[in-house]
Structure formats: C-alpha cells, structure tokens
Amino acid sequence: MAEITITQRPAHVRHGSNIGQPLTRRDGILKVTGKARYAADHHPPGMLYAVLAVSSIARGRVTFLDVEAAKAHPRVVEVITPASRPVLAQDPDEKTNPFTFRLDLLQSDKVRYANQPIAIVVAETFEAATEGAALLSPRYDTDPPRVGLDAAESFIPSGVGVGNPPQVHRGDVEVCLAAAPKQIEATYETAPQYHNAMEPHAIVAAWDGDTLSVDTPSQGLALAQARLAGLFGISPDTIHIRSPFLGGGFGSKGLISGPQVLGIIAARVVGKPVKLVLRREEMFGPVGHRAPTRQTLRMGADGEGKLRALDHRTRTTSSTFDDFFEPASDISHTIYASAAISTSHEAVRVDTGTPLFMRAPGEATGSIALESAIDEMAYACSMDPLAFRLRNYAEVEPISGKPFSSKALRDCYAQGAARFGWDRRLRTARSMRDHAGFLVGWGVGTATFPALMFEGHAKALLRQDGSGVLEIGAHDMGQGAWTALAQIAADSLGLDIDQVEFRSGTSDLPDAGIAGGSAHTATAGMAIHTAGAEVVGRLADLATNDERSPLFGAGNAGVLARGGRLFRRDDESRSESYSEILTRTGLAQIEAQGKSAADQAAQSNYAMHAHGAVFAEVKVDPDLGQMRVTRVVGAFAAGRIINPRMVHSQLCGGMIWGVSFALHEHAVIDPRSGRPMNPNLAEYHIPVNADVPSIEALLVEEQDPHVNALGIKGVGEIGVTGTAGAVANAVWHATGVRVRNFPITLDRLIEPQTG
Amino acid sequence: MNNFDYIRPATVQAAVVAASEPGAAYLAAGTNLLDLMKGGVTRPRRLVDITHLPDLDRIEELPDGGVRIGALVRNAALARNPSFARRFPAAAEALLSGASAQLRNAATVGGNLLQRTRCAYFYDVASACNKRNPGAGCDARGGDNRLHAIMGWSESCIATHPSDFCVPLVALDAVVEIEGGAGRREISLEMFHRLPGDAPERETVLEPGEMIVAVRLPQEAARFAAHSRYVKVRERTSYAFAVVSAAAALRIEGGTIAEARLALGGVALKPWRAREAERILAAAPIDASIFRRAAEAALAEAKPSGDNGFKIELARRIVVRAIALAAAGTPEQMPALPASPFATVAGVIHG
C-alpha cells in the first residue's frame, strides 16, 4: 500500500497551548445572563408578527379559508394564502440538488401532511396574529391518509441517507446463514421521532429593496443563502443571515425550512420586518423528523461465537413528495466482523412531512436493532455480550476491507467495562436485584460514527497591534464551536486566545460547511488551521526575507509561531513579535484564506470512524414495570479532543438521546387522520433531569494521523449509538423480557400474575 | 386565544354574579385554563379573575380537628405546610408528585379539582369529542387510548381525571364548599366529579357561576397519618401524568388494620373510591394475600375501553403496593421522588 502523505504546508504552530484545554464556554456568560440573542429575541422597529395556519388533515385539499374573519380581527394586517402569495422565482418543488428538499410555501391548496402550513396571518401583535390564524377555520376535501410502515406497497429507493446505496453485500449471506450452527432472526420496530430542539424554528426577516436580512437559527448558513437566492431570484450576496446562537438543531436546522421561508415571504408582502416563530405543535410536520423503521436482523454464528452471516433489512417511510430514507441498515457495514454481510432498505410513501437527518440518522436507528440482535446472538451462543462483541471485533472495516485510520475500540470496551463494573454481572436474565428489591439489568452497546469532513473556508488576519482575527461562517448549536474553533484559531495563529477576535455565525463570512454529520469541528477547524498557517507563513516570509529581522535567512520551515512571536526553530533566542514585523514593513494587517477538504487518498485507503462502548444499568420495578436508567458509562475514542469539557457535554447529551430513543420518544400518529396526537412536550416524552441520575463519559486517548492534520473525528452524534442498544439490552437483562418495539413501555414488562 | 372581557371583582358575591353569564369562566392561576384557551379547546367570552379575592387563601385548623383549605391556596404551599403534611401525608405526597415545581407553585387547590382531562382527542380541536362538542362523537374510542379509562367510562367518553391530589382527598372523605347564586352549599368530593354517562360535557356538579371556595378534610381523616401513602406509575421518573395511581390510608391497632381508606387515580373520569376493598381490609391482619384480594375487589368492575387492558392488572398491583407501603408506615421525611416506585426511602418496595 502506498505511503499516504498529508498534503499540507508544514504547520508553524505547536499544538497544546489552546487545543486540548478544557476551557469553559466562551459564550457561556452571554447565555447565563440572558444576553445571548436568539432569532426570536430580535425586534426591529416597525416589526409585525406572522403566525401560520397549518392543516389538520394529512391528505387532500384546502377548500375554504375564512380570510374575511381573520382580517376582521383587530390589528390583523394581512392574510397570505396560496391564492394571494406572490410569485417566487423558483418552484418550491423543484429539486436542484440532493440537498434541496421540497418545501411547502403555499404553492397550491394541496395538503400533503398534517401540520402543513396553509396560510400566514400577519398582525401588529402576536396575540392578534395567533387568533387571526385560528379564525381562518379551514375546510377541506379530505382523502384517507396513508400512515405507518404498511400503508402502501414498498419499493427500493435509489439511495438512502445522503446518497448511500440501498443494498450492499459481501459474501453470500444465505449460504453462510444456512451453514451456521447458531442462528437468530429478530424484527425490531422504532417509532417516528421529532427533533424538538428547545428553540422552535423562528425567523425575523427584513427586506430593503432586494437586500434580505434575517435572524434565524441555521446549521447551514451557505446552503440557506443559496436556497433563498434561488427562491427569490436574488444574488446570494444580497442575503445576510445571522445565526450567532441556535437553541439546538440536531439536524432540523441544517436546511432552511418552509416556515422560515414563509416568514421571509410575509415580510416581502407587508413591506415591513416580520417575526415568525413556530408553535411547538408546528414542530411536528414541516421541519423534518426521524421516520419509523421495521428492521429484521438475521445472524448466524459458529461454535466459537464467530459471526458467519449478518443480514440487516430495514423498512422505512418517506413523504409522498420527496425523498429521505433513514439508512438504518448501514451501521452493519462498520462494526462487527462477519464472513458474509448483507444490508438492504425498502421504503413506503406516507402522508407525512419529509423526514430529515436527525441526530445520528441511520446510525442511531440501526444501532438499537443491531445491538439488540447482537445480544440475542450472544445469548444463543451462551456468551457474555461483551465477550461476544470482542470475539467479533472487526480489525478491518467489514464490507470494504479497508484498515481503520485508527480504532481504539478495545480500549473503550476495557475502560468502560472497568469503570462500570461489568465483571460483576450475572449472566442470567432476571437474576440481579438491589437491596430494595428492584430488578437490575446491565447492558452493553457498541457506539460508532463515521469521521466525516466537508469543504470549509476561513480567513485569517494578523494586525499590526499583534492581535489576530479569524473569520468563518461556522455554527454553534450548543456543541461548543465558539470555544473549540477559537482554540484552534489561537493555535493556528500562534496567539493567546484572548488576542484573537473570532468572528462567526453569519452568512457574510466564509462558508464553513454544514454543521452536521459530526463534521463541523474537523471541517471548520481544518479551514481555520490552514488559514492560520497560511497567514503566519506570509508573516514569516516578511521576516525571513528582511535583513533587519532576527529571523533573516531562516527560511519558512525554519520558523515557528507562539504567543504572538516568531522564533527560529534552531535558536529560539532569535525571535520577534508579529507587531514588530508588521510595523517595520508598514503594513496595517496581512490576511490569508484557508480551505479544508477531505483528503481523497486517505479516505479511499482508510475507513474513518469514531468508536465507543456504552454500558447501561436499568432498574425495573418487578410488579409495576416502571423503569429508571440509573447509570450509564460510555467510553469514546474520537481522535484529538480540542476541548474535553465541551466534548464531555456532547457525549453525555448524546447518551441521554440514546436513553430517550430506547425508552421515551414516540410520535403517536392516529392512522385515521394522519395527525400526530402528542405534538407537545407533555406527551412527547424526552427525559427529564430525574430520568438520568448518572451519565458518565470517558475520553479514551487516540491519535489519528489520517483523518486530517488536526486528528479530529467529531463527537456530536456517536453518543446516541450504542446507548440506545445498551439500555434495551439492560431492560432484557433485568426482566428476561426481550422487547423489540421501541420505545420500550412498561406495559410490555408486566407479566400476568400467576397462581 | 380569543379576546375576552376581563373582570376582577372585589367580592365572592360579585364574582358569582359575573361568572353566571353564559360563556364566563373563573380565572385563578390559569395553569389549566390558559393552556386550554391557547389550544382553542375552550373559548370563554369573559374571564372572572378571582386571584385577589380576600380570605380564600388560608389553611385553617378547625376546632373539631379537621382542616379547611381555601380554594386559592397554592398546591405547593399546601404541600409544604408542616401541619398539613404531618396530618395528611398522602395528600401532601400526591400534591408533590404532580406536574412540575413551577406549576405547583402557581396552581390553586380549586384549580386542581377543576382541571380537565388530558385526553389527546379532547385537546385536539380537529378531533371529535363529546366533552367539547356534545354529540360529536368520541375519537378516543378506536384511537390512541392506551392510557384511558378502565372504570366508569361510557360509549360517549373514556377519558380520565388527571389530578393526583384528588385521589387521597376522596379516600379521606374530603368535602367541597361551594358558593353560588343560591348561596353556600357543600358536597363530598367523591360526588363532586361526574362520570361521563351520556353527558360528558357536564364534568362536575357546579352550576353556572358556582365557585369552589374551600376544601375541607374532616378530623377523621387525620387518624391515618401514621400509615398513609400515595403511589403513582409514570412513563418517566417525573413530570408525567399517572398511568395508574393509588392512595392508601390505614389505621392500624395491635397489628391489625382497624380501618382502611383506598382510592385509585388514572382509571376513570374521577378518583375511584374502593369501598369493597376497604371492607376486606378492615379487621384484617397485615398480609399480602389480603392486599391482593382487596385489589381484586377494587378492580372488579374494570373493563378496558380500548388498548388499555394492561391497566387493569397494573391498577391491581398499584393498589397492593400502596397498601403495603402504607402498612410499612408513613416515612419520616417526604421522599426525594414523591409517590414514585423509586422513592428512595428506607424500607423495601414491598413495605
């Protein structure tokens, strides 16, 4: 195999001064004082309020809107319906690229899902707009909705997730399965889930001629800018999107949504700034969700517990009008070694909004099924579930055969198990109780997530006063980008972090790529790293080519940057400050651009993933079935950790999502109407504080020379994977009841009283 | 929310007059009413604000040993009142197990009694609901009804009452004091809420304009202080309505149950007093098999109203659990997780 070279300029900087430090969140003070302004916190002069009317049917047509009644309500200014909506430059249903999802922008009276926007009411007050929307009292021609995994004929989609093939195999699964002495087959079902970031989607939009300024939460500033440019027929340069703070995204704010665009349309129509904020129930429809799945796993193992065959089939749903297919089976490509592996997907079209990537899309969903099935296989082989996973450890990526760029998974299993106390586990189900009499179960799951990197851009400046500026249109939805990226910027510029002005969070700055796929720190970080190296290199040139400089003649590679000074590598007593260099050359500042891109050669030669092992303890009331996840320990290896404090929080947050996946989240859709019956935070359960008394993340050391020059892998989503399965396995271990429908509810654990 | 007349009368009498108009509603803390108005579930034309009425927010020890609790007393304030919590611990535990701290701090005792069902079809104005719209039908039948009623339901309504507080109150023979156009009257809490029958829109015995002014517990209710628990099964550890719940209060003399009180929550459109079970427990030794017989009697009339048959067995078990915990003795201190099966109190879950 050919030597892989990282094609970067030699870095002038020494890492560790900022990178790796557990700094507290730099935007923390703004957040704890209420000074951080989220989109809906803006109130430009003359602003009006827009509220949506949304459909209560899932399929059919709006036949009547009582526009008169709405307009008659005091302080209502305008009502916008499909009949009165101004023409857009582009059809919202036109797909220009796979990242362009079809939006509901009042293009017709057709209804494609429950909670689809069907009109906008604009008023001088929020109260008037809200009541105006209610007064529209829509009437419909209703068609019977298609709901659920069996609603219609299934088909094989041409791609799943983001352009993955729907069917993949290696070896002959049927032959290997038939020959395997131990076999299991199990079918699992996962429920529809909705992102439900705490901040509802919101927008404050203002037009000035053809210039558009918006405050709106965005995980993808450049993508949003491009989409808006197309829809409104204006240049992207005239669109300014500010998103310094997002109240959570989890994938739902990666692409600009229909409701956000409707706010912009409303502003256009009334000629004044407009604020539109989604109601919580409107978060269940037009802004994406995780589709339900039914997954069948068949596995075969030999007498030593080695997997001979693994077949993972997924059925999922998408909307009737657009494509996003939850790639649940794909997780079986990466974790466990098996002689033969086969994954496949089929889909059904239903009358819902189009699904969208939701934290670990495919990975989370496939993980709960795969980890449950692996446990069932382990038990069929009379093996401890952790030992079984180790027995089937993949030394190379299972489907592709590629070596891993790095894989500290064995350390994760070992460290997690030690911390958790796994070796005290009794193998038999329903055999452990605590002193109060609760059933106790311990489960394990393997966590994994690909280490992705997108294309990102940054600009770095060094100023004559010795300070630096780093500009990048990155996104912080709580993962700590404003801190971690500033740390990378400081190191890349060879400056103390307080000497660096870090500017971000607006579309006016260089495109940092979408904050998704757990790739943002790597993508934005590498762009910053490159820009910093570039500008420091230019500064170095100014010095090394100048006889007056102590660095004269050192040559570029002979210089290193630290603390705002350049030093000769071979003699650190010879140095001078940035300020001295720039002052001498009479420059107010110098700047440089940087770009990140995945190294194609490295990617084609190595499989790149972050890994983890999650151990969960669940207590179950033996008579009442009520469950509590009393302990979770996850050990994760994700390459270089820029800020352990931020990463710890992300991992814990992801693990709580895993608990939520296994035991809580479930959008209940009434098949008669196609409407979600629990579109609110009282009945759509996510964990409360008391649900997760102990969540612990261990960071396992790992260095990866191939993923990127900074060695970053990303941690935003991996916590969900592994955890959901660990909890499900713990419930089985506690009760002896294997529940294959998620979320697991207590009624499934209550056995009829005997005797 | 629809626009409304807002009136803030200075006296109870004036409030009653103002609220006797059709389309009027009383506003106390508003934690239920405002939620319903925001959802368009109820659209009163007039709100009569009673929050500033004098003399409705006191907790009075009565000379006969009972207690009168003003209708405007906040849920949290009542639960924290040391005398109340000591004498009526199951009621205090039930109060603290409901909703969230923020809601308990605002919501009133009167509001707790009058809170309306959480049935999703009641809340969803596009669904057919005989409560909201008499004669429209009941979409909960044949719908998402895992958590709906297993007792006292009818073809026209299968909803449940969501209050925790009302369950031990019914067990302890609480009385509701009412002020109305015809003056003052009172009725047992057990009779206050109506089962749906064929008129589920009539939820309580209140006539238009009538206001709850107080809830009274008789002195007999304090005899159970040493052996009173409320326990609640939920689908998450906190901040969730009961799947099923039970309040058990025992008077134990010489190792035998001298008297028992028992009521169930989450099973019907009102708390379910289980008198037959109480009779089985009276004069019985403290024995799990007797608890089980009592539980079976308590649920003898239970019938699933949909996909909720599991609630019947679950309700039997929560009754057994409540009796066992009560028999073990009221904890010295309110548990960290009130009413939870996971309450970390010394003593095992089986009492």
Place this chain on the structure above:
Amino acid sequence: MTFSTTLTVNGVTRTIQLDDPRVTLLDLLRERLDLTGTKKGCDRGQCGACTVILDGRRVNSCLALAVSHDGAHVLTIEGVADGNRLHPVQEAFLAHDGLQCGFCTPGQIMSAIGLINEGEAYDDPERVREGMSGNLCRCGAYQGITQAVLDAQKVLEAARSQEVA
C-alpha cells in the same frame, strides 16, 4: 379596553397600559419590555424555559396573564447578576458546563434560584434532580445542571451563615 397593570420587574416598578388582556407575562417581557432573556419553548407550561420568579415563587410565565398580576414582583434572568458580578448560580452553571445551546438556560437558572430559596432540596442530588425536572433540556446538560445547583447551594448557604454570624 385598556388595562393598567403595575409590575416591579427586576426592581424597576412600571405601570403598563395593555390594550389586550390576552398578553401573557412571558410575551409582555419579551415583546413589550425588551427583556428577551426569558425564552418561549412551548408556550403551554410544559418545558420550563419561561421560568421567572413571581412574588418569590418560580412559575411558568407563559401561563400567567399579565393583567392578572397587578402589583406583582417579577425577577427575570436579566435581574439576577449584580452588575458585572454573576450570581453564584450563574457562576456554577458556567463552571460545571450546565448548558450547551443555552436556550433552556435562563429558565434553568431561575428555577435553580427558586429551588434553593424553597429550601427543601438540601444537598441531596435526588431532590435537586426532582426539583429541576420541570425544566427540559434537549441538549442533555442535566449532569452539569445538577452539579451546578448543588455547588451554588453550598456557596449560598456559606454566605448565609456568614451573614448570620
């Protein structure tokens, strides 16, 4: 019809003329008084993001009608710090990273202050968790939040003992 409501918000008393009785305390703060620190997460009393301290009690401001609270004292997140000096609860949230996206954070902090004032959670993590369960956090910062509350409680308790001494 105009309603007159006098509120003392963060120590500043003002009489507000409202032409609409429907305005909640939350929307009054956010839309009419430019106090946007308090957040709207659900508007139905189900998430706790709108928590403020009203007459000494932590409550959901989305379910309080402004007109009904004539004469009330309201403390919001903007009134918690003492100039540039953060409140011990705010310090603790920062130190323990009890936040990520920050949207639920003002409500968590107000709820924590209320919980500590209620004086019943003591130093028991279970009581703190239960007491904070009315504040949802989708990012899952609960570990940090609980630690922050326990930590802040100690600091405030120590300060109180010093005062008494």
